[in-house]
Amino acid sequence: MSIAESGEFGLIGRIVSRLDTGSATLLGPGDDAAVVRAADGRVVASTDVLVEGRHFRRDWCGPADVGHRAAAANLADIAAMGATPTALLVALCVPAGLEADWAEGLADGLTAEAALCGAGVVGGDTSGGPTLTVAVTALGDLGGRDPVRRNGAHPGDILALAGRIGYAAAGYTVLSRGFRTPKMLVEAYRRPQVRYAAGPEAARLGATSMIDVSDGLLQDVGHLATASLVGIDVRSDAFEVPDQMRDAAKALGVDPYQWVLAGGDDHPLAATFPPGTRLPDGWREIGTVHDGSGVTVDRKPWSGPLGWDHFR
Amino acid sequence: MSIAESGEFGLIGRIVSRLDTGSATLLGPGDDAAVVRAADGRVVASTDVLVEGRHFRRDWCGPADVGHRAAAANLADIAAMGATPTALLVALCVPAGLEADWAEGLADGLTAEAALCGAGVVGGDTSGGPTLTVAVTALGDLGGRDPVRRNGAHPGDILALAGRIGYAAAGYTVLSRGFRTPKMLVEAYRRPQVRYAAGPEAARLGATSMIDVSDGLLQDVGHLATASLVGIDVRSDAFEVPDQMRDAAKALGVDPYQWVLAGGDDHPLAATFPPGTRLPDGWREIGTVHDGSGVTVDRKPWSGPLGWDHFR
Numbered sequence: 237m238s239i240a241e242s243g244e245f246g247l248i249g250r251i252v253s254r255l256d257t258g259s260a261t262l263l264g265p266g267d268d269a270a271v272v273r274a275a276d277g278r279v280v281a282s283t284d285v286l287v288e289g290r291h292f293r294r295d296w297c298g299p300a301d302v303g304h305r306a307a308a309a310n311l312a313d314i315a316a317m318g319a320t321p322t323a324l325l326v327a328l329c330v331p332a333g334l335e336a337d338w339a340e341g342l343a344d345g346l347t348a349e350a351a352l353c354g355a356g357v358v359g360g361d362t363s364g365g366p367t368l369t370v371a372v373t374a375l376g377d378l379g380g381r382d383p384v385r386r387n388g389a390h391p392g393d394i395l396a397l398a399g400r401i402g403y404a405a406a407g408y409t410v411l412s413r414g415f416r417t418p419k420m421l422v423e424a425y426r427r428p429q430v431r432y433a434a435g436p437e438a439a440r441l442g443a444t445s446m447i448d449v450s451d452g453l454l455q456d457v458g459h460l461a462t463a464s465l466v467g468i469d470v471r472s473d474a475f476e477v478p479d480q481m482r483d484a485a486k487a488l489g490v491d492p493y494q495w496v497l498a499g500g501d502d503h504p505l506a507a508t509f510p511p512g513t514r515l516p517d518g519w520r521e522i523g524t525v526h527d528g529s530g531v532t533v534d535r536k537p538w539s540g541p542l543g544w545d546h547f548r
Numbered sequence: 549m550s551i552a553e554s555g556e557f558g559l560i561g562r563i564v565s566r567l568d569t570g571s572a573t574l575l576g577p578g579d580d581a582a583v584v585r586a587a588d589g590r591v592v593a594s595t596d597v598l599v600e601g602r603h604f605r606r607d608w609c610g611p612a613d614v615g616h617r618a619a620a621a622n623l624a625d626i627a628a629m630g631a632t633p634t635a636l637l638v639a640l641c642v643p644a645g646l647e648a649d650w651a652e653g654l655a656d657g658l659t660a661e662a663a664l665c666g667a668g669v670v671g672g673d674t675s676g677g678p679t680l681t682v683a684v685t686a687l688g689d690l691g692g693r694d695p696v697r698r699n700g701a702h703p704g705d706i707l708a709l710a711g712r713i714g715y716a717a718a719g720y721t722v723l724s725r726g727f728r729t730p731k732m733l734v735e736a737y738r739r740p741q742v743r744y745a746a747g748p749e750a751a752r753l754g755a756t757s758m759i760d761v762s763d764g765l766l767q768d769v770g771h772l773a774t775a776s777l778v779g780i781d782v783r784s785d786a787f788e789v790p791d792q793m794r795d796a797a798k799a800l801g802v803d804p805y806q807w808v809l810a811g812g813d814d815h816p817l818a819a820t821f822p823p824g825t826r827l828p829d830g831w832r833e834i835g836t837v838h839d840g841s842g843v844t845v846d847r848k849p850w851s852g853p854l855g856w857d858h859f860r
Contacts, residue, residue: 243827252563257567262590263670263695263697266698266775267629267631267697267698267775268594268626268628268694268698268758268759268760269594269625269626269628269629269631269686269688269695270593270594271590271591271592271593271629271690271695272587272589272590272592273589273590273593274589274591275589277585277586277587277589278583278584278589279580279583279584279586279687280583280584280587280588281581281583281584281637281670281681281685281687282580282581282582282637282669282671283638283639283671283672284639284671284673285639285640285641285673285674285675285681285683286675287641287675287677289674289677289678290559290675290676291675292759292762300690312579313580313737314580314581316581317580317581317583319581323593324595325593325595325685326595327595327597327639327683327685328597329597329679329681329769347661351832358593359593359594359595360595361595361596361597361683362597363598363599363602363603364599364602365599365602365677365679365681366601366678367599367600367641367681368675369641369677369679369681369683371597371639371673371681373593373595373639374581375591375593375687376581377585383575383579383583384578385575385579386578426828428817439676443582446580446739447580448580461580463578463731480817488841511663531584534700535778537691
């Protein structure tokens with residue numbers, strides 16, 4: 237059944253029946269607005285929008301994959317403030333001919349990804365429209381801690397990363413060349429594995445700045461450098477390039493460090509910590525903060541693109 | 549300058565420079581997420597999406613008008629829970645050829661409308677995309693009160709309305725027939741006048757259910773009836789049809805009650821109150837709640853359309 241046949245309220249009913257609300261949800265979908273617990277008297281909020289043909293392709297990703305990706309992009313922003321995600325709201329624009337099954341699959345993916353960090357899908361809106369578009373807003377709870385901003389890095393701090401990097405970009409290249417394997421890389425593009433708990437963990441460890449790497453490591457670390465008025469050097473030998481990525485890079489004629497240093501979509505968290513901070517498992521030191529400005533790789537300017545501009 | 553020329557970060561910078569953050573904003577745009585005060589330990593949240601060609605036309609509305617309309621649609625949802633809006637987040641998809649001025653005008657309209665209820669624009673996201681789309685999320689504060697839901701109306705309650713109704717629908721008809729006057733009606737469509745403060749006021753008065761009328765009075769009051777398992781009768785003589793609306797209706801060959809009873813976009817608040825509630829200025833009794841189901845007009849079924857389905 238197409239969405240035009242089921243009508244707006246039919247579609248909403250089909251979607252809502254598939255959603256799980258999280259433990260912070262006081263009032264879920266079905267009223268004018270949701271009500272979400274904000275125990276510490278503040279709420280963290282972020283919005284991201286995914287547009288078909290630009291952020292996803294239906295022939296590359298199933299509807300649940302798109303749901304996972306849309307949720308992850310937002311939930312990672314919440315984690316990057318040092319907060320724990322509590323809720324998602326979703327605005328969905330769908331062409332009238334789209335199968336209602338697709339929207340249901342999307343709802344399944346959104347709900348499943350949110351559940352990974354205990355968050356629920358609490359509300360949303362649907363509209364017809366010529367371009368399939370998914371705009372997600374995530375809310376989160378700081379648990380009494382200060383937010384970790386982009387502007388607190390100091391010379392001498394270490395730069396560390398939590399989560400995979402380069403995998404999703406490699407999967408994107410694989411798909412864009414018409415291949416479907418290596419599966420590990422393609423699946424990494426379809427469903428990023430974000431270490432949400434690393435965000436609050438970094439805040440407790442005293443992280444001085446943090447960002448989620450969505451557009452490319454060098455570009456996003458560059459935002460930390462700019463906001464903090466410091467320079468940041470990234471060490472290329474800090475990254476393991478797994479065999480499957482190295483083999484795929486060779487077969488496709490790509491420098492795998494282009495994926496690692498400038499590829500987006502994995503959403504690892506990059507944070508700076510005071511010198512001497514003992515990083516727990518899951519965090520890997522990848523560079524240092526120094527006086528100056530900009531981002532270098534092994535103390536040299538990086539010659540490739542830094543990341544992704546959504547208008548170019 | 550087009551948005552493609554200014555680039556993603558150029559556009560964001562131009563927009564952010566025009567935003568005002570409200571008094572509840574602890575951290576505004578520029579980081580991974582915003583931080584908003586949620587003093588009572590809960591946050592109210594709602595999302596609405598506007599798509600060009602479906603919810604607005606650039607030849608009918610300037611960019612600031614679209615900003616006012618997008619903000620009002622969301623802020624009214626927050627008010628309809630009995631809450632005070634605190635913040636907006638905006639996800640914007642724009643064709644690359646759009647002038648950056650347009651996005652700036654949109655930001656001005658969003659900010660100005662939010663300021664009417666003390667809220668700020670605290671964050672957002674922008675993307676290129678073929679269809680101009682504005683998805684807004686609003687947050688709000690219940691101030692220690694229970695949310696006013698849709699499901700609490702009781703037989704014997706009175707139905708009341710705060711705010712104009714029919715004006716925006718009349719303006720829509722005027723514009724769709726190629727006219728630009730009467731100005732009052734066209735402006736009502738471009739910039740709804742929502743009585744935001746009436747939402748918390750209704751909660752304090754003991755409203756048993758509430759909704760914002762965005763798709764048509766009978767359809768939206770029908771949601772109250774369905775959720776509350778009651779019938780609701782609307783009295784047509786409760787509505788004043790102003791002269792300009794009556795004249796326009798006559799000239800256009802339209803029954804003005806179609807605008808009043810089934811027209812959307814004005815976003816008045818409809819609420820039910822226990823019998824004997826003394827309604828303050830600005831609230832007008834328009835009907836009664838009774839045992840049964842569905843919505844009637846003057847005790848009879850309404851033969852026209854009830855409202856708007858965004859997929860038909």
